[in-house]
Structures are given as structure tokens and as C-alpha cells.
Amino acid sequence: MSGSAVLLQFLNGLSGASALFLVAAGLSLIFGVTRIVNFAHGSLYMLGMYLAVWLSARIGFWASVPLAAALVAAGGAAVEMLLLRRIYKAPELFQLLATFAVVLLVKDLALWAWGPEDTLGPRAPGFAGAVEIAGRAFPQYDLLLIGLGPLVFLLLYLLLTKTRWGILVRAATQDREMVGALGVNQKLLFTAVFMLGAGLAGLGGALVIPREPASLEIDLAVVSDAFVVVVVGGLGSIPGAFLAALLIGEIKAFCIGLGYSKITLAVEFIVMAVVLVLRPWGLLGRPQAAMRGPAALEAPLDPPSGRAVAALLALFAGLAAIPAFTTGYTLVLLTDVLVFALFAASLHFMMGPGGMASFGHAAYFGLGAYGAGVLLLRLAAPMELALALAPLFALAGALVFGWFCVRLSGVYLAMLTLAFAQIAWSIAFQWDAVTGGSNGLIGVWPAAWLASKTAFYYAALLVCAAALALLWRLVFSPFGYALRASRDSALRAEAIGIPVRAVQWAAFCVAGLFAGLAGALFAFSKGSISPETLSVPRSVEGLVMVLLGGVQTLTGPVWGAALFTWLEDSVSRGFEYWRAAIGGVILLLVLAFPRGVAGFVRERIAR
Amino acid sequence: MRTVFLVAALMVSNSVLAQPIRIGELNSYKVFPAFLEPYKKGMELALEEINAAGGVNGRKLELVSRDDGGTPGDAVRVAEELLSREKADVLMGTFASNVGLAVANLANQRKVLFLASEPLTDKIVWENGNRYTFRLRPSTYMQTAMLVPQAAKLGKKRWAIVYPNYEYGQSAAASFKKLLSQAQPGIEFVAEQAPALGKIDAGAVVQALADAKPDAIFSALFAADLQKFVREGNTRGLFKNVAVVNLLGGEPEYLDPLKDETPEGWWVTGYPWSEIDTPEHKRFRDAYQKRWNDYPRVGSVVGYTSVYAIANAAKKAGSADTEKLVEALKGLQMQSPFGPITWRPIDHQSTMGAYVGQLAKKGGRGVMVNWHYADGAKFQPSDREIRALRKE
Numbered sequence: 001m002s003g004s005a006v007l008l009q010f011l012n013g014l015s016g017a018s019a020l021f022l023v024a025a026g027l028s029l030i031f032g033v034t035r036i037v038n039f040a041h042g043s044l045y046m047l048g049m050y051l052a053v054w055l056s057a058r059i060g061f062w063a064s065v066p067l068a069a070a071l072v073a074a075g076g077a078a079v080e081m082l083l084l085r086r087i088y089k090a091p092e093l094f095q096l097l098a099t100f101a102v103v104l105l106v107k108d109l110a111l112w113a114w115g116p117e118d119t120l121g122p123r124a125p126g127f128a129g130a131v132e133i134a135g136r137a138f139p140q141y142d143l144l145l146i147g148l149g150p151l152v153f154l155l156l157y158l159l160l161t162k163t164r165w166g167i168l169v170r171a172a173t174q175d176r177e178m179v180g181a182l183g184v185n186q187k188l189l190f191t192a193v194f195m196l197g198a199g200l201a202g203l204g205g206a207l208v209i210p211r212e213p214a215s216l217e218i219d220l221a222v223v224s225d226a227f228v229v230v231v232v233g234g235l236g237s238i239p240g241a242f243l244a245a246l247l248i249g250e251i252k253a254f255c256i257g258l259g260y261s262k263i264t265l266a267v268e269f270i271v272m273a274v275v276l277v278l279r280p281w282g283l284l285g286r287p288q289a290a291m292r293g294p295a296a297l298e299a300p301l302d303p304p305s306g307r308a309v310a311a312l313l314a315l316f317a318g319l320a321a322i323p324a325f326t327t328g329y330t331l332v333l334l335t336d337v338l339v340f341a342l343f344a345a346s347l348h349f350m351m352g353p354g355g356m357a358s359f360g361h362a363a364y365f366g367l368g369a370y371g372a373g374v375l376l377l378r379l380a381a382p383m384e385l386a387l388a389l390a391p392l393f394a395l396a397g398a399l400v401f402g403w404f405c406v407r408l409s410g411v412y413l414a415m416l417t418l419a420f421a422q423i424a425w426s427i428a429f430q431w432d433a434v435t436g437g438s439n440g441l442i443g444v445w446p447a448a449w450l451a452s453k454t455a456f457y458y459a460a461l462l463v464c465a466a467a468l469a470l471l472w473r474l475v476f477s478p479f480g481y482a483l484r485a486s487r488d489s490a491l492r493a494e495a496i497g498i499p500v501r502a503v504q505w506a507a508f509c510v511a512g513l514f515a516g517l518a519g520a521l522f523a524f525s526k527g528s529i530s531p532e533t534l535s536v537p538r539s540v541e542g543l544v545m546v547l548l549g550g551v552q553t554l555t556g557p558v559w560g561a562a563l564f565t566w567l568e569d570s571v572s573r574g575f576e577y578w579r580a581a582i583g584g585v586i587l588l589l590v591l592a593f594p595r596g597v598a599g600f601v602r603e604r605i606a607r
Numbered sequence: 608m609r610t611v612f613l614v615a616a617l618m619v620s621n622s623v624l625a626q627p628i629r630i631g632e633l634n635s636y637k638v639f640p641a642f643l644e645p646y647k648k649g650m651e652l653a654l655e656e657i658n659a660a661g662g663v664n665g666r667k668l669e670l671v672s673r674d675d676g677g678t679p680g681d682a683v684r685v686a687e688e689l690l691s692r693e694k695a696d697v698l699m700g701t702f703a704s705n706v707g708l709a710v711a712n713l714a715n716q717r718k719v720l721f722l723a724s725e726p727l728t729d730k731i732v733w734e735n736g737n738r739y740t741f742r743l744r745p746s747t748y749m750q751t752a753m754l755v756p757q758a759a760k761l762g763k764k765r766w767a768i769v770y771p772n773y774e775y776g777q778s779a780a781a782s783f784k785k786l787l788s789q790a791q792p793g794i795e796f797v798a799e800q801a802p803a804l805g806k807i808d809a810g811a812v813v814q815a816l817a818d819a820k821p822d823a824i825f826s827a828l829f830a831a832d833l834q835k836f837v838r839e840g841n842t843r844g845l846f847k848n849v850a851v852v853n854l855l856g857g858e859p860e861y862l863d864p865l866k867d868e869t870p871e872g873w874w875v876t877g878y879p880w881s882e883i884d885t886p887e888h889k890r891f892r893d894a895y896q897k898r899w900n901d902y903p904r905v906g907s908v909v910g911y912t913s914v915y916a917i918a919n920a921a922k923k924a925g926s927a928d929t930e931k932l933v934e935a936l937k938g939l940q941m942q943s944p945f946g947p948i949t950w951r952p953i954d955h956q957s958t959m960g961a962y963v964g965q966l967a968k969k970g971g972r973g974v975m976v977n978w979h980y981a982d983g984a985k986f987q988p989s990d991r992e993i994r995a996l997r998k999e
Binding site: 001002005008009012013015016111115116117118119120123129130136137138139142210211212213215216217221252253256257259261262264265328329332333336429430437438439440442443445451453522526527528529530531532533537568569572573578579 | 637638640641644673674676678679680681683684687688691692704705708709711712713716728730735772773774777798799800801802803805806808809810811812814815817818830831834835838839842843844864
């Protein structure tokens, strides 16, 4: 690269960083104060884009930017007051499920209101052209963005450090119970913070429309980028977010400038993994204050009663009898349900008893699936052997990734699992010779004696039931008790001689192994695998299943998986706006059963 | 009483004879709505025309349409549902290559005809081709090959390449490099950018391409990536004195959003719907506009022709039996809005072509000029190469 090329790519990186900072700042604020993992932040950003595009055709670009931001802020406030306020007391991460429902609703709302086509906004009046820098044309608007990022940072910084409100926000970031105890109106504070965060997302979206078309796919893309920035910078730290945005913006620009554009598929996740391994709380973050109050205390998990075991056995017998009545589509759907039930249960093993939430559990599902495909197609192993050995691929992945992950906790741990999952995804996506690249592996069918739907259904039923029984048995083994002890009080567990990290690492590996088994079954039931088996949406689906069923129950994730799979299958056939319908159902469930469906049933029985 | 009986008996026997032929259709309507809504309209138009003319062999044609969720796993489940619950006689549809390949693979396993209308991947008819899968649209290879003669005529030496980083873009880039090097020995490829699909960092990519000082650029970008690339390229003056060849750039789905920023002079494949005045296209366009009060896109033609292909195959086979349909489709010749097409027996690819032309601005929107129809039959590798790829 010549000197002027370096300068220009540096400027490109700066303007990218500014755009990134605007969304990340709002997310960081919201998380810092409310502890909500706001999945809908990207949706708010998308809403800002669509509103700005729509408004700028009517009132001009410059008037549309503040108006779009204000409208999104109002929408954010409404979400906080109508939805999130009702579930702050629910277990941590449960709010994630609610915001996931908002994602689905907003996506279909945008489709309904503005149609399916990607629409680019107008060029910004007054900043439409280019200026010459080092003999090259550089867009004026990018220069404006380069200035706007630091300006917003400065304003936020002043707001947080020089005003009474800002001091309260910072206090709440450190210890929100204490702030509440001192008589500050928490409700108002939370609403205001959420509104400000949403407004920043809306502003970020509105400002980017001259460079980026508003599209329905932008929401999840943006929210994962924003999360990376927030976590790399340190949760709740605005200067950290700024620094992280700069780092990632520049690294991306120079990857492209130096001709390594393919690595941009995962570069921010590589950065995040490196930062988290070296600095477990991000660049400028601080260790999280311990949670107090009801959310931190989990009721002890009782071993299933004789009657519960009998009911499960009866269910198993009932499932085994189904092929006598139908050999059609029901078996295909039930096979999916079984596979996802095992997947959700394996995630639950580390989330519930282990207390380690994972945003990247699809990595092990996918590794198992690819393991099966690679063994069958590339190494010509018989199908039965491939199915038996494939989970070991997932175990190998979990051994490596888990070793790093268990050194962290909370959202940092979850984000590191996400980073590893994304890195695994980008490898599967690009390693043509082994994984078949973006198309994946085709022709992963079971052996002839298992090829019929009925035979494969029985195989899936047996394998999944045995695996679930083993997983649940593990929960009540000494290992399971040690795991829960490590979750509830690492300090006391350590004191009585439990090697906390080793126990957590082992749990991580168990979860990975069983997810891999589910993945291998999935591969054989579909006949092909593609990188989507280890993509973010698959991980999110796993989380949704676990949370729907209830984290602090034993069998909840299985019901969650069944409910979600059935819902998706039946609703997507009936309604045009099926995503919104699923979102609506999830919202209703969230509001009605804040401890998950199975948790609700258990409480009713206990009463 | 007796006559009532007779009528009832007649109706029963009639309904047995005239059981409809069911097309199980699945597509990623929610993920790629811009392309697939016109596609759906095209399908419905064809269906109405066929049934108004009395159906196929006296049987009505029925369409059961489903959203495939945009992922191979979900698509396979939906296809199973179409087969076992909806009793579909044939499968049709899919958009993304990985989804198309997964459904083709299922069709082979379940021994049912699958007409892949839209996926562009070469593999669906070559490396992963099977007895039961047929594909309508010109493949990535074919469309790239259609552009190569124009690219060679430009006489440029230094080429830069930009494509979305997944199979479509990768194979377009590979085919372009191979075919252009054959057509015009001694050229140089000076830069290659492969941004992630839908996530191009247009400023940095445009800058990096400009730094390589190319005489010409081959791009396989489309949709949002193309919009961003064009705007940044215009602002930064990348396209001044640089020739550009862009796969798919003239398809209304991707061209229309460019509006007054449409870059002039680019060579593209596409569909100049307003200017094609062959009798078969005029008839289609008029019918489509009358039915939907909207102009046709490429998707409309694809949906329309796919349904007709199944109808014609069933007519030729005289039944909806899978094996007979497969034999009937091999070598089937039929009319399409683009002119006559043939379903090649060797690889089950239709010879439907595409229009090659240059972009221009007309009244604030992009159009294609200097265009000609490139017949898909002429842009194929040799039969020997194809047999080797299909391992036959």
C-alpha cells in the first residue's frame, strides 16, 4: 500500500468506526444500567433507517434524521414501559427472550409498512460529493461521520459525568439495588436510559442511510456487530465502546486494503476472542458487581419424583407407539422435535445447572453435524460409525473453546462462546475442500436399514431418550451437585475442595458432546448440512427453546423445543406474517409465564 | 331418484379421473421477498392460464406454496411435508443455492421430480446433479460465459474482481478468470475483493480496487451490495475510465433501486422487459400487466416458465408419475417468454438464456441498451466435461 492508500483506508476505518460507535453506545448504556441483553437493538437501528428513508422523501434528509431518532426513542420507551418493566424480576437472560420477540415483530412491521425492497436513502444535501485528499476523492459525508462519532461521544461523556442524571446512571451501572435503596426512582431511570439508548440506535440508523440501504436483514447483522463492540470495550463503558469501535473499524478497513477481504467474515469475532482471552472484562470494563435479590438465588433442583419418572416413561411409550398410527409427516416433525429437544437440553445443562449461558451453542451442534458428514463422505466411514464418532468432533471443539470460556463469567462468557461459534462458522463457510463451503455437504443419508422415516424416527427416539436420561442423571450425580455448587457460590465450592473451573470445563464439554450428538442426528435426518447449522440464528433458537421452557427446571427445555418447533412449523404454513405471529406468541408466554412454561407448571403443582 | 344416483356416480368417477396434479412449491419468501413476490405472481398467472384452458390431460393443476425458511434444514422438512401431507406430485422452487442443493438431494432420496427454478449454482446440475433434479435458470457459469465475449472485446489488460464471498460469487469469479484468460491471453488480474454477502464495506472495497489501478472490473455483486458499491464508486470516481462488467446487474430486481445513480456503459446480464417485442414476450408482458397491474421482473418469468414446464412435461408424459415425468422433461422443447427452450438430457439444465447489454439512464432510472438475447444452449462446456463432472 502506498502512503496515500494507507491514509485513505485509515479515514475509511474512522468513518466506519463512527457509524459503529453510534449503535454500540446505546446498547452499552442499556446493558450497563438495566442488565438487559437487548437483542432488539438492531431492530431499533433498522427502524431508524426505514423511518429516515421514508421521512426524507417527505421532509428532506436533514429534518428526517432527528425526527427518526426521536420516534425510535419513543418506541424504545414504549417497549420498556409495556414489556420489559414487567419482567425485570424474572431470571437473568429471560428479558433476552422478550427482546427476541420484539425483533420478530419489528421485522414484519417493517416488511408490512415499507415493503421488501432494499431502499437506499438520498445523498445528504450539502455533503453529496467528494473532496480531494492525497490526490483521491473521499466522500464529504464520510468526513462528516468522522466528526459526528467523537461529537456524540463527547456529549454522552459530558452527560454522564457532569449532570446529576448521569451520575445516577453511572451509579446504577455499578450497583442498581443500592441506587434504588437510596430512594432514586428506578422505573424512571430505566425508562429514560432505554429511551436514550433507543434514540442513539435510531440516530445511528438514520445517519447511515446515505451509505447503506435500509433492508430487513440489517437488524441481526447490526446487533451482533454492536455486541462485539460493547463487549470488546467493556460492558457499560462508553469510552470503551468508542475505543473498540475504532479498533474494529480500522482493522476491517485494513484487512480490505491489504487484500484479505475474505477474513472480514469473522474478523471482529477474532478480535473479540483475543481481547476476552487477554482481558476478561474487555478493554476498559470492570468486573461486574454481584447480583443481589431474587434473581440471584435459584431454588434447589429436586430429583424427579417417582410419578414424574413414570410420566416420562409413559410419554416415551406413547412416542414409540406413534408409527403404528401414522408414517407420514408427523414422524418427520417429531424427529425434528427430538433432535432439538436434545440440543436444547444440552444447552440447558450448561445454562441451568452450570450457570453458564452460551450464545454460540450451535457451534457444537454444527461440529457434530459436520463430523458426521465428513466421516461419511470424506473418510467413507459407515453411517453407524459416523453417528457414533461425530459427537467427538463437538467434544474436541468444546474442550478447546471451553478451556478459554470458563475463565470468564456472565455475558462475557456468553459472548466468547459466540465468538468461537462465529469463527467455527466462518471456517465451515470457507473451507471448500472439507466442508463444502457455503453449500455444505450433500448426501449425508442414513444406512439403508435406517433410511425409512419410521426406522430413523425410532433411531432418533432411542438415541435422544437415552441421551436425555443420561444428561438428567448427570444433573443428580455428585458431578451435577458440584456443578450447581460452583454456580451458586464459587467461593464456598472452592473452599470445600471442588475444583470449580475443572467442573465447569467438564460441564461445558458434556454440553458440547450432547449437542454434537443432536447435530449428527440432524445431519442424517436432512441428508445434507450447510453452515447454517452452526450460525447465530441456530444458537438463538436454542436459547429461545431453553428460556421458553424455563431455565431452572429439568425437563423445561424439552417442552420449549417441542413448543417452538411445532409453533414454527404450523404458523409458518398458515400466516403470511408468521414471524410476527411467533413473536406475538412468545411475548404472551413471556408475560404470562416469566419462569418459563415448565417453571410455571411446577410452581402451580407446588402450590 | 335413479337420476340422482347416476349423477352422483358420474361425479365420483369424474373426480377420480380428474384428480388435480399437485405442485409442491417451496421458496424463501421471507428472506428474498424482492425477487420472490414477482415470482409468485408469475406462477399464479401461469396456473390461471393453464387451468382456464382446461388443465393438463383433463386434470387441473394445483399449487401448494410454502415458505422454506431460507435454511436447508427447514426446507427439507417443508419438502417432506409437501410430499407426505400434501401429496404433492412434484417439487418446485427454492432460491439460495444451498437450499436448492439440499432439496435436490432429498428429491433424489425420495425419488420425486424437483424443478429447481431459481438457484444459480453450477453444482445442482453438475457435481451434485441427479436423475430427479432439473433447473430452469441459466447457471452462474452460463451467465458468466455470456459476458465473457463482451469483456474480451473491451481489450482491457488489467482486471480487478469483486464478488460476494459465497459459492455463487466464488464460482463466477473462477469461471470468469478461466474463460477470459482463454479468450484473451496475456491479461492480468490485479486485485480480488470478496466481501461477505450483504455486508460489503463499500468505501474500503472501492478504495482498495482503485489502488490496484485496473483498466476494467468484473463484479458479481447484486442487491444491497451492488447499491452500496455503485454509490461509493460514483462518489469516489472509481468508474471514471474503468470499464465494468457486472453479472445480474441488469435484472430489474437489482437495477431499479439504483435509479438516477445507474452507472452508464456497464456490461450486464439482465432483462430489458419494456423493450423485448417478440410475440411470445409481448403476450406474456401484456397478460402479466393486465393481471397484476405491475411490470414483470426476472422472477416473474422464472415462476411463469417453471409452472409451464411442469404442465408441458405432464402433458408429454400423459401422467404425473415421477419416472414418466423425468423421461418427459429430458429433451422437452417448449415456449417461454424468452423464446423456445430445451431441457438438456445430458445435465437437466434448460437452455433458457439471458439478455446481455449495457446500462444507461433514461428519465431518472436505469435501463439496458445495446442488448441482445444470449441463448443458453450456446454457453455450455463440452459434453465430455459435463459427463466428467456428473461422474457418469
